[in-house]
Amino acid sequence: MGSTVTIGTRGSKLALWQANWIKDRLETLHPDTQVALDIIKTKGDKILDVPLAKVGGKGLFVKEIEEALLDGRVDLAVHSMKDMPAEIPDGLCIGAVPEREAPMDVLIARKGLPLNQLGQNPRIGTSSLRRAAQLRHARPDVVIVPLRGNLDTRLRKLDDEQMDAIVLAAAGVRRLGLADRITEVLSPDVMLPAVGQGALCVETRAGDPVMAPLMVLLDHAVTRRAVQAERAFLARLEGGCQVPIAGHATLDGDRLRMTGLVADLDGRTMVRHTLDGPADNAEAIGLALAERLLEQGAGAILDSLQTEIH
Numbered sequence: 001m002g003s004t005v006t007i008g009t010r011g012s013k014l015a016l017w018q019a020n021w022i023k024d025r026l027e028t029l030h031p032d033t034q035v036a037l038d039i040i041k042t043k044g045d046k047i048l049d050v051p052l053a054k055v056g057g058k059g060l061f062v063k064e065i066e067e068a069l070l071d072g073r074v075d076l077a078v079h080s081m082k083d084m085p086a087e088i089p090d091g092l093c094i095g096a097v098p099e100r101e102a103p104m105d106v107l108i109a110r111k112g113l114p115l116n117q118l119g120q121n122p123r124i125g126t127s128s129l130r131r132a133a134q135l136r137h138a139r140p141d142v143v144i145v146p147l148r149g150n151l152d153t154r155l156r157k158l159d160d161e162q163m164d165a166i167v168l169a170a171a172g173v174r175r176l177g178l179a180d181r182i183t184e185v186l187s188p189d190v191m192l193p194a195v196g197q198g199a200l201c202v203e204t205r206a207g208d209p210v211m212a213p214l215m216v217l218l219d220h221a222v223t224r225r226a227v228q229a230e231r232a233f234l235a236r237l238e239g240g241c242q243v244p245i246a247g248h249a250t251l252d253g254d255r256l257r258m259t260g261l262v263a264d265l266d267g268r269t270m271v272r273h274t275l276d277g278p279a280d281n282a283e284a285i286g287l288a289l290a291e292r293l294l295e296q297g298a299g300a301i302l303d304s305l306q307t308e309i310h
Helices: 013-029 063-070 129-138 151-160 170-175 211-215 221-237 279-309
Strands: 003-009 033-039 076-080 092-096 105-109 123-125 143-145 165-169 200-205 245-252 255-263 270-278
Touching (some): 003 013, 013 033, 013 151, 063 076, 092 211, 105 170, 129 143, 129 255, 165 170, 200 211, 221 279, 255 279, 270 279
Parallel strands (some): 003 033, 003 076, 123 143
């Protein structure tokens, strides 16, 4: 007799793609298991006219789903890793981190021009403080246009609201089969990704004896290591508030290399550093990188940002 597992997920097209991808993987790896989806509306889905930083930043897209997981309504949850706050609630854990999709950001331009060829004072849509700060650093003349909503909505607004371009995560664009819309994959030298970008988080109850064995084959060791370093970096710097922080780790054999960045809102002041070390020390490398940035002036930037944002 097979078992039924229920996944908690948001209802956007991308969230459903991600949840169905995990569903298919689980049913393939464990043929006696049936997987159902439970669509849960989060605060981030309901508040679409206010920048995320003004309404709480990270956690807006996961809290209600985590509550359903804690009270047993669902057995596991699928999130975009970059939506996960640095702290996981007591009683929950990251059960699996599947192999990462492309972690970079992409530019989708209305007239197909790359960032450095857009005309004077280009209007670029994003509601990410991280993206806005790095865009302003690369192009001080840029005009940032607030942009919320799911991927389809953002693409429609690019045309309707006369923006020159928008910036999105490559992973979401590719997962929804829209790679042909990409004008330019932004180099991490120009646009360092968000912590966890491109990776999925499969969240479960801690110590769940039924879910734990199902997670083993879903987990991708290289991606988990990279994400561990990035999330340790995030936890040391800011925890849950949305501020212009970026961090991206890669593995080469048994070595892990991570670059981190903290910027002010206008992108004029930017502290950036890269560290590498043994992949076994992923969390320690992330923490050490955060400390290095704090020493180099990131602490003063973060202190001033807390005042500006709140």
